[in-house]
Amino acid sequence: MNLLTVPVLLPMLGAALTLILGRRPRLQRLVSILVLVGVVAAAGTLALRAHADGVQTLWVGAWPQGYGIALVADRLSAIMLTVAGLVTLAVLVYSAGQEEDEVRKETPVSIFHPTFLLMCAGVSNAFLAGDLFNLFVGFEILLFASYVLLTMGGTKSRIRAGSIYVVVNLLSSMLFLIALANIYAAIGSVNLAQIAQRMPDLPDHTQAQLQFMLLLVFAIKAAVFPLSAWLPDSYPTAPAPVTAVFAGLLTKVGVYAILRTQTLIFPHRPLTEPLMWVALLTMIVGILGAIAQVEIKRLLSFTLVSHIGYMVLGIALATTDGIAATIYYTAHHITIQATLFLVAGLIQRVGHSNNLDRLSGLMTTSPLLAALFIVPGMNLAGIPPFSGFIGKLGLLNAATATGTPLSLALVVASVLTSLLTLYAIAKVWNRAFWGTPVAVAHVDDEEDEDDEGSGRLMPGVMVGATLALIAFSLTLTFVAGPAYDYTKQAAAALLDGAYVQAVLGEVRP
Amino acid sequence: MSGNLTLAIVAGVLVASGVYLLTERSLTRILIGVLVMGNGVNLLFMLAAGPAGNPPLLGMFPTESMTDPLPQAMVLTAIVITMAVSAFVVTMAYRSFQLNGNDEVSDDVEDRRIRELAERDDVSDSYEDTSFSDAGEDMVSE
Numbered sequence: 124m125n126l127l128t129v130p131v132l133l134p135m136l137g138a139a140l141t142l143i144l145g146r147r148p149r150l151q152r153l154v155s156i157l158v159l160v161g162v163v164a165a166a167g168t169l170a171l172r173a174h175a176d177g178v179q180t181l182w183v184g185a186w187p188q189g190y191g192i193a194l195v196a197d198r199l200s201a202i203m204l205t206v207a208g209l210v211t212l213a214v215l216v217y218s219a220g221q222e223e224d225e226v227r228k229e230t231p232v233s234i235f236h237p238t239f240l241l242m243c244a245g246v247s248n249a250f251l252a253g254d255l256f257n258l259f260v261g262f263e264i265l266l267f268a269s270y271v272l273l274t275m276g277g278t279k280s281r282i283r284a285g286s287i288y289v290v291v292n293l294l295s296s297m298l299f300l301i302a303l304a305n306i307y308a309a310i311g312s313v314n315l316a317q318i319a320q321r322m323p324d325l326p327d328h329t330q331a332q333l334q335f336m337l338l339l340v341f342a343i344k345a346a347v348f349p350l351s352a353w354l355p356d357s358y359p360t361a362p363a364p365v366t367a368v369f370a371g372l373l374t375k376v377g378v379y380a381i382l383r384t385q386t387l388i389f390p391h392r393p394l395t396e397p398l399m400w401v402a403l404l405t406m407i408v409g410i411l412g413a414i415a416q417v418e419i420k421r422l423l424s425f426t427l428v429s430h431i432g433y434m435v436l437g438i439a440l441a442t443t444d445g446i447a448a449t450i451y452y453t454a455h456h457i458t459i460q461a462t463l464f465l466v467a468g469l470i471q472r473v474g475h476s477n478n479l480d481r482l483s484g485l486m487t488t489s490p491l492l493a494a495l496f497i498v499p500g501m502n503l504a505g506i507p508p509f510s511g512f513i514g515k516l517g518l519l520n521a522a523t524a525t526g527t528p529l530s531l532a533l534v535v536a537s538v539l540t541s542l543l544t545l546y547a548i549a550k551v552w553n554r555a556f557w558g559t560p561v562a563v564a565h566v567d568d569e570e571d572e573d574d575e576g577s578g579r580l581m582p583g584v585m586v587g588a589t590l591a592l593i594a595f596s597l598t599l600t601f602v603a604g605p606a607y608d609y610t611k612q613a614a615a616a617l618l619d620g621a622y623v624q625a626v627l628g629e630v631r632p
Numbered sequence: 633m634s635g636n637l638t639l640a641i642v643a644g645v646l647v648a649s650g651v652y653l654l655t656e657r658s659l660t661r662i663l664i665g666v667l668v669m670g671n672g673v674n675l676l677f678m679l680a681a682g683p684a685g686n687p688p689l690l691g692m693f694p695t696e697s698m699t700d701p702l703p704q705a706m707v708l709t710a711i712v713i714t715m716a717v718s719a720f721v722v723t724m725a726y727r728s729f730q731l732n733g734n735d736e737v738s739d740d741v742e743d744r745r746i747r748e749l750a751e752r753d754d755v756s757d758s759y760e761d762t763s764f765s766d767a768g769e770d771m772v773s774e
Contacts, residue, residue: 256706263713270720279731286659286724286737293666293717294654300673300710301647307703308680356740421742 126172127181127194129165130204130247133158138240145233152219155236159215162243163208170201174609178616178625180253193253193314193626198613199450200250203379206454207250210371210461211243213592217465218364220584235275242268242368249376253626254314255306258380259299262344266292269373272365273357280360288357295343302336309333316626319387334392337384345377347435348405351428355412358427359420359477363468366420370427371461375453378434382449385438386617398439399529406432406540413547419467419477422551426503426544427460433518433540436533440521446614448517451607455502455510455599462499462592469495469589470555473580479551484560489581493556498593500552504545510599513607515541639679646672659725659735663718670714677703677710 137158144151173179178197185191196204218235245265252258270292274285307313309329310321322330339350346354354374358366385393409429416422434456437449467477473489474482486493502509519537522530599606616622650669653661681703686693688701725735 256709260709267716267720274724274727277727277731282724282728282731283738283741286728287740289721289724290654290659290662290737293662293721296713296717297650297666297669297673300670301676303706304673304676304680304703307677307706313706352740356742416742 125181126165126169127179127196127251128183130162130169130208131194131244131251133161133165134240134244134247138237138244141236141240142233145237148222148233151233151236152222155215155240156212156219158240159208159212159243162247163205163212166201166204166208166247169196170198170205172196173198173201174612178622180626192257193316194251194257195253195315195622195626196251197622197625198609198616199379199382202450202454202610202613203250203375204247206457207246207372207375208243209595210457210592211239211246211368213588213595214364214368214371214461214465215239216591217367217468217585217588218362220582220588221364221468223582223584234271238268238271238275239368241265242272246372246376250379253316254312255303255318256313259296259303262299262376263296265373265376266296269369273361273369275362275365284357284360287353291343291353295340298336298343299340302333302340305336306333314626315383315387316623319620319623320627322388323391330389330392334384334389334394337388338381338394341377341380341384342401343377345374345381345431345435346428347377347401347431348408348428349401351405351409351431354428355421355424358424359418363464363471367461367464367468370424370464371457374427374431375457378431378438378449378453381435382438382446382617385441386446387622390441390618393439393441395439395441396529398435399533402432402435402439403533403536404432405429405435406536410540410543410547414543414550416547417479419470419479419551419555420464422547423460423463423467426547429540429544430456430460430503433515433537436522436537437518440525440530442521442525443611443614443618444517444524445521446617447607447611448514448521450610450613451510451517452514454606454610455514455596458592458596458599459499459502459511462589462596463496463503465585465589465592466492466496466499469581469585474555479554481561482555483558484556486556487560491586492581495586495589495593496556497552499596500548501545502596504548505541506545508600510596510603513600513603517607635679636683639675643672643675643679646675657736659721659728659737662737663721663725666721667714667718670710674707674710677707 137154140154141151144154169179173196178195180196181194182191183194218239222235242265245261245263245268247261248264249258249261252261270285270289273288274281303313306318309325310318312318312321322333325333343350358369361369406429409425409427409432413422413425413429416425434449434453437445437452440446469492470482470485471477473492474485476482502511505511505515515537519534522534522537647669650665650667650672653665653668656662656665681700685699686697688698728735
């Protein structure tokens with residue numbers, strides 16, 4: 124079996140197996156964890172191979188080249204796959220710890236693992252897809268699993284949040300299909316490499332239309348500013364592990380798709396100015412939303428929107444430095460945002476609330492929790508030693524190197540956003556962790572769904588999984604040199620057309 | 633490539649009706665909107681396949697006269713996905729009906745809260761609370 128199929132097929136097989144094992148929770152958890160370990164191993168190997176031997180390609184089903192469906196792993200795909208695999212693994216371990224510890228009354232536990240694994244399969248498929256239609260299928264798999272995960276348990280607030288999420292994504296899927304039909308009509312292929320070859324021959328207005336449609340679709344998925352309103356409303360109601368993996372991965376799949384199409388299909392039309400405006404607005408509007416929130420999960424959702432702006436900035440610059448910084452920043456942000464949502468889940472358990480008005484003195488109650496929060500919190504804000512700082516510095520350097528007034532304005536906006544993120548984190552810190560601990564008279568409020576830890580407040584497995592993610596983000600900091608080199612080469616390869624060469628070989632159709 | 637005008641107009645009307653239904657509040661109508669729109673999009677794929685020809689069966693017809701089979705394969709995938717989506721949305725609408733007595737998509741909770749505050753010309757709870765409780769005197773607001 125070719126290694127390229129493993130990250131897609133293994134989770135699918137795992138999903139089938141865990142569905143059969145629905146009545147044996149322990150075995151189910153073991154299978155899911157083993158499957159994800161396998162995915163991480165395969166992704167890691169792919170990353171090394173893509174680095175050593177160049178772009179890895181597989182034409183599925185042994186059709187003649189150019190006709191079948193291609194799976195392609197270059198450095199960018201491989202990095203995304205590896206980071207995504209590690210984060211999902213940690214989140215799964217966390218949720219396994221949570222399940223072990225709780226008696227879930229309302230949730231049909233048996234369905235969680237199969238759905239979660241299917242989502243991983245969808246994410247992997249989207250990262251490896253060598254043609255646009257396969258990318259669409261990958262999106263649909265992960266979206267479908269995410270609909271189920273988001274409405275799991277079917278409580279009132281989750282159905283409310285879920286219906287908004289589902290409707291928005293249905294619309295974006297329809298738009299994607301329309302874009303695909305247009306591209307097929309204009310180009311006669313949906314293979315990314317072939318589209319890349321033939322796109323420059325099209326009339327300018329056709330290119331502009333296709334580019335706009337693709338950007339629109341992926342911007343909805345990535346929650347880029349004018350299209351981001353659905354995100355902070357739908358994510359916070361889900362259980363902590365689900366929100367963590369959504370926040371970490373799903374929007375980044377959108378960012379990946381923008382990055383891939385912009386660098387591969389439209390390298391001659393970088394759209395620098397409009398994308399920069401969008402990035403600027405995403406950063407500022409997102410973070411202003413965040414500092415107004417009193418609910419930790421909502422606050423984090425807004426910071427998520429805001430920081431997507433940084434990635435869009437790198438894509439807009441369309442220079443090797445900008446794209447390298449974006450890739451590094453994306454890897455960092457997947458990890459850190461997932462970690463923060465996991466910590467929010469722990470806060471919920473310890474403080475019985477995620478609302479800053481009801482939390483106080485967690486520092487006294489649980490110093491460990493405080494440590495778990497402050498490290499990724501500072502990292503998100505981009506305080507110097509951490510990986511967030513390195514990614515932001517790369518982006519700022521790339522923006523100053525361009526030197527247009529707009530890119531300098533973006534430098535200012537990035538720094539401002541970074542400061543305001545620090546303010547938002549400090550707000551959580553001041554109000555939830557400092558002060559005198561409140562005696563928790565157990566309040567029955569609308570957030571009760573995630574609650575009811577019947578056992579210890581901070582089970583070792585959950586803390587361990589969170590610590591592992593923090594350790595991974597610190598690793599990104601410590602090995603920043605080699606990691607950054609890798610992303611630099613990934614970015615250079617994106618811009619020099621190695622992808623098309625590797626997929627289609629020497630033959631030009 | 634020459635297109636079929638009838639097909640294009642029908643696809644346009646279907647998509648437009650779908651979009652109109654999508655702006656409704658009731659999940660059932662939204663679902664119908666998605667189905668109508670989905671069919672419009674499928675027609676668009678047929679349009680992308682170019683002029684209609686013979687069935688793409690090797691050995692029975694000359695290759696030049698065949699219809700392009702690839703868009704049909706894509707439409708098939710899209711139909712399957714739409715079917716799964718409708719099953720899910722129907723379930724969700726029913727659950728919403730069980731819980732709320734209707735199947736309407738409601739507003740963002742936060743938006744609603746802010747609008748109510750604005751109508752009352754009030755400030756939010758979090759604003760009033762901006763004091764450092766550890767010192768007890770470092771009042772920021774007021």
